Amino acid sequence: MSKTIIVSNRLPVKISRGDSRLEFSPSEGGLATGLGSIYKEQGNIWIGWPGMVVEEDIKGFVSEKLKELNLVPVFLTEEDITGYYEGFSNEVLWPVFHYISTYARFDLDKWESYKNVNQKFAQIISQYIEPGDTVWVHDYQLLLLPNIIREQFPEVSIAFFQHIPFPSQELFRMIPWRKELLSGILGADLVGFHTYDDVRHFISAATQLLDLHIDGSIIRMDERAIAVEPFPMGIDSRKFSELSESNNVKEIENRIKSSYKNQRILLSIDRLDYSKGIIQRLEAYHQFLEDNSEYHEKVVLFMIVVPSRDNVLEYQRLKDEVDRLVGNINSQHGKYDWTPVAYFYNSFPIEYLSALYNIADVCLVTSMRDGMNLVCKEYIASRNDNTGVLILSEMAGASKELNDALIINPNNLHEVKDALVEALNMPEEEMRDRMSTMRELIFKYNIDHWVKIYMARLSELIEIKTSMKTRLVKEQLRNEIAQLYNQASKRLILLDYDGTLVGFKKQIDLASPDRDLLELLDKFITDKKNTTTIISGRKHQTLEKWFGSRALYLVAEHGAWTKDINTAWKKKQGLSDSWKEEVHQLMDDFCDRTPGSFIEEKSYSLVWHYRKVQKGLGPLRANNLMDNLRYIIPSYGLQLLNGDKVVEVKQSEVNKGKAALQLLEKEKFDFILAIGDDYTDEDTFKVLPDSAITIKVGNHLSSARFSIKNQLEVRAFLKSLVTSS
Ligand SMILES: O=P(O)(O)OC[C@H]1O[C@H](O[C@H]2O[C@H](CO)[C@@H](O)[C@H](O)[C@H]2O)[C@H](O)[C@@H](O)[C@@H]1O
Numbered sequence: 001m002s003k004t005i006i007v008s009n010r011l012p013v014k015i016s017r018g019d020s021r022l023e024f025s026p027s028e029g030g031l032a033t034g035l036g037s038i039y040k041e042q043g044n045i046w047i048g049w050p051g052m053v054v055e056e057d058i059k060g061f062v063s064e065k066l067k068e069l070n071l072v073p074v075f076l077t078e079e080d081i082t083g084y085y086e087g088f089s090n091e092v093l094w095p096v097f098h099y100i101s102t103y104a105r106f107d108l109d110k111w112e113s114y115k116n117v118n119q120k121f122a123q124i125i126s127q128y129i130e131p132g133d134t135v136w137v138h139d140y141q142l143l144l145l146p147n148i149i150r151e152q153f154p155e156v157s158i159a160f161f162q163h164i165p166f167p168s169q170e171l172f173r174m175i176p177w178r179k180e181l182l183s184g185i186l187g188a189d190l191v192g193f194h195t196y197d198d199v200r201h202f203i204s205a206a207t208q209l210l211d212l213h214i215d216g217s218i219i220r221m222d223e224r225a226i227a228v229e230p231f232p233m234g235i236d237s238r239k240f241s242e243l244s245e246s247n248n249v250k251e252i253e254n255r256i257k258s259s260y261k262n263q264r265i266l267l268s269i270d271r272l273d274y275s276k277g278i279i280q281r282l283e284a285y286h287q288f289l290e291d292n293s294e295y296h297e298k299v300v301l302f303m304i305v306v307p308s309r310d311n312v313l314e315y316q317r318l319k320d321e322v323d324r325l326v327g328n329i330n331s332q333h334g335k336y337d338w339t340p341v342a343y344f345y346n347s348f349p350i351e352y353l354s355a356l357y358n359i360a361d362v363c364l365v366t367s368m369r370d371g372m373n374l375v376c377k378e379y380i381a382s383r384n385d386n387t388g389v390l391i392l393s394e395m396a397g398a399s400k401e402l403n404d405a406l407i408i409n410p411n412n413l414h415e416v417k418d419a420l421v422e423a424l425n426m427p428e429e430e431m432r433d434r435m436s437t438m439r440e441l442i443f444k445y446n447i448d449h450w451v452k453i454y455m456a457r458l459s460e461l462i463e464i465k466t467s468m469k470t471r472l473v474k475e476q477l478r479n480e481i482a483q484l485y486n487q488a489s490k491r492l493i494l495l496d497y498d499g500t501l502v503g504f505k506k507q508i509d510l511a512s513p514d515r516d517l518l519e520l521l522d523k524f525i526t527d528k529k530n531t532t533t534i535i536s537g538r539k540h541q542t543l544e545k546w547f548g549s550r551a552l553y554l555v556a557e558h559g560a561w562t563k564d565i566n567t568a569w570k571k572k573q574g575l576s577d578s579w580k581e582e583v584h585q586l587m588d589d590f591c592d593r594t595p596g597s598f599i600e601e602k603s604y605s606l607v608w609h610y611r612k613v614q615k616g617l618g619p620l621r622a623n624n625l626m627d628n629l630r631y632i633i634p635s636y637g638l639q640l641l642n643g644d645k646v647v648e649v650k651q652s653e654v655n656k657g658k659a660a661l662q663l664l665e666k667e668k669f670d671f672i673l674a675i676g677d678d679y680t681d682e683d684t685f686k687v688l689p690d691s692a693i694t695i696k697v698g699n700h701l702s703s704a705r706f707s708i709k710n711q712l713e714v715r716a717f718l719k720s721l722v723t724s725s
């Protein structure tokens with residue numbers, strides 16, 4: 001049975017040295033707690049670092065112990081931890097991805113270590129991977145891994161999910177190794193982020209830095225398609241809800257409450273991290289106490305800070321700063337029986353967290369940036385009686401879903417302070433309304449739902465990929481087609497031009513046929529059994545210039561013009577161009593506003609090209625233009641085509657399908673071959689009989705029977721046909 005191999009930097013279980021022996025305990029952090037519930041399913045395994053340096057002589061023992069839990073360790077050395085984990089992951093990627101690029105240290109040795117450790121992970125994975133398996137790679141520590149696995153195991157399904165934000169490409173491009181990182185991620189079939197903004201940023205980085213082709217949310221690379229989509233992660237809501245009711249938790253609650261009688265509890269829980277806005281929170285709370293003395297002795301900020309990455313300089317500095325600020329607040333405002341900030345620099349068992357979630361009147365999340373933030377979701381899931389108020393930073397991924405929280409900008413101290421007052425005074429009905437709406441969401445979009453929809457999307461993509469593969473023209477299929485070709489006595493060959501016989505060029509006129517192509521076409525022409533046709537959207541003047549002297553059938557402007565061998569060009573009857581002036585004017589406006597764009601005018605169509613426009617702006621303007629055109633085209637009976645870096649308007653009764661039908665009527669063909677790469681060729685594929693050999697160039701969905709990777713392969717295929725006869 002095929003299995004899922006989960007891979008992340010940290011295993012959900014960490015090892016530490018207890019008094020006399022090794023201790024195995026759950027890891028902190030969103031990823032470990034989030035996926036904890038799914039890896040135990042039959043046959044699945046989780047590969048990752050066990051959280052400490054393990055001596056050689058006990059590695060066997062540790063591996064055995066972890067195996068019982070379906071876990072496989074990747075042992076990291078002291079150097080790996082310094083270079084890869086603390087260094088590149090947490091001193092380069094973490095600060096840049098959380099928009100604090102001034103903390104980043106772009107050292108080459110950190111990068112070398114990062115590459116090495118990603119290879120180390122790949123090496124362990126390769127020992128467990130079997131055909132049909134899915135590898136699910138998690139997070140920024142392993143950005144290179146998807147592509148390393150892809151190179152070793154081209155057929156395997158690979159998913160990648162990033163739990164932290166993906167920054168604007170303007171920030172991301174600062175990283176010296178940005179292209180390698182992007183290519184690493186793009187080894188996956190499905191790339192997921194928590195929010196649509198992350199998706200947008202990633203797509204813009206990939207298209208701008210790697211010059212890739214993008215089709216909605218699909219990135220196309222040679223023969224591979226990679227889907228990039230948002231999948232906001234949920235939590236195990238039921239677990240938190242049930243935990244709230246347990247006797248053990250109730251007991252802890254009572255104990256805590258007895259220490260804070262008559263005080264309302266403001267709760268914050270996070271790892272010690274500058275991305276969590278701990279300083280900003282303390283400053284806002286300080287101001288709140290200064291401005292609202294009526295709350296003195298009546299509130300407490302219960303602040304759990306979990307130690308994290310304490311070998312990294314910025315984290316040490318932050319610890320000092322937090323200690324200092326807490327000290328200031330408590331010394332300035334504290335009384336012998338009131339400590340305004342109850343500060344704990346520890347991690348706590350889940351029962352203790354649950355008790356805190358239950359008794360907290362307000363949960364305060366002030367992240368400066370946060371991929372998701374699970375703490376706020378855990379708070380909501382715990383509030384079975386629908387009370388409690390969540391104050392949530394708009395910089396946390398969770399704010400995109402939880403819009404019934406009090407949403408704040410953590411940089412706006414006054415806004416946070418006012419939100420505290422609002423939360424503490426919120427009418428009960430409003431509180432319950434907000435909380436119950438958020439609870440519904442948290443229970444529906446829980447962790448199981450997240451895994452389910454993520455995996456379902458991956459299966460869908462793999463199905464498409466597999467069906468594409470079976471249709472791919474490879475040796476056996478090529479031989480079968482060659483056999484049919486040789487047996488036939490009347491053949492119709494329909495060849496699209498751009499994207500099929502030649503590649504995409506920056507200047508449209510540079511795509512003229514090369515000698516190799518002309519020789520190939522001549523081989524088809526000299527065989528009298530062939531009716532060789534170029535069926536193109538190009539102007540007839542262009543086709544005339546390039547092919548006019550050859551004994552070819554030519555179809556130009558998608559069928560508005562046709563030319564039989566040795567005859568003059570014929571224009572399709574009954575076409576009108578009265579619409580052109582109005583559309584031209586509109587396109588002119590867009591050219592004026594969009595440097596690099598230009599209009600191509602044909603007899604019965606107008607094309608707005610944006611292949612030379614500043615990246616990102618082209619598609620934006622194209623959508624805008626299409627919105628405008630939609631008002632004009634119905635009254636003229638026109639068709640609007642959204643093509644590869646073009647917007648085309650043409651008469652709807654002209655299309656390649658109709659042109660192909662006319663050719664079909666000419667004679668009785670016993671072999672029909674059509675090859676094309678874009679949406680206009682679909683019209684050809686659709687009108688041909690089922691027996692026709694229809695071939696789509698590239699990996700887009702198509703009504704063609706077969707597909708072929710690129711123009712080079714088209715030429716090789718065509719050569720193999722003519723040389724086989
Ligand atoms: O492993 P550490 O260096 O100790 O860090 C702990 C984890 O922190 C990060 O969590 C992120 O994932 C959460 C769940 O998707 C999300 O809510 C949060 O916003 C992120 O910061 C990190 O992504 C993990 O890899 C770390 O293990």
Ligand SMILES: O=c1ccn([C@@H]2O[C@H](COP(=O)(O)OP(=O)(O)O)[C@@H](O)[C@H]2O)c(=O)[nH]1
Pocket residue numbers: 027028029030031033034269270271304306346347348349353372373374375376378
């Ligand atoms: O003492 C603690 C405090 C917190 N957490 C867990 O750590 C996770 C923090 O996840 P979040 O997404 O909020 O932030 P991250 O640390 O992943 O950036 C949550 O599931 C908490 O329940 C924990 O296990 N022990």
Ligand SMILES: [Mg+2]
Pocket residue numbers: 496497498499500676677678
């Ligand atoms: Mg084409």
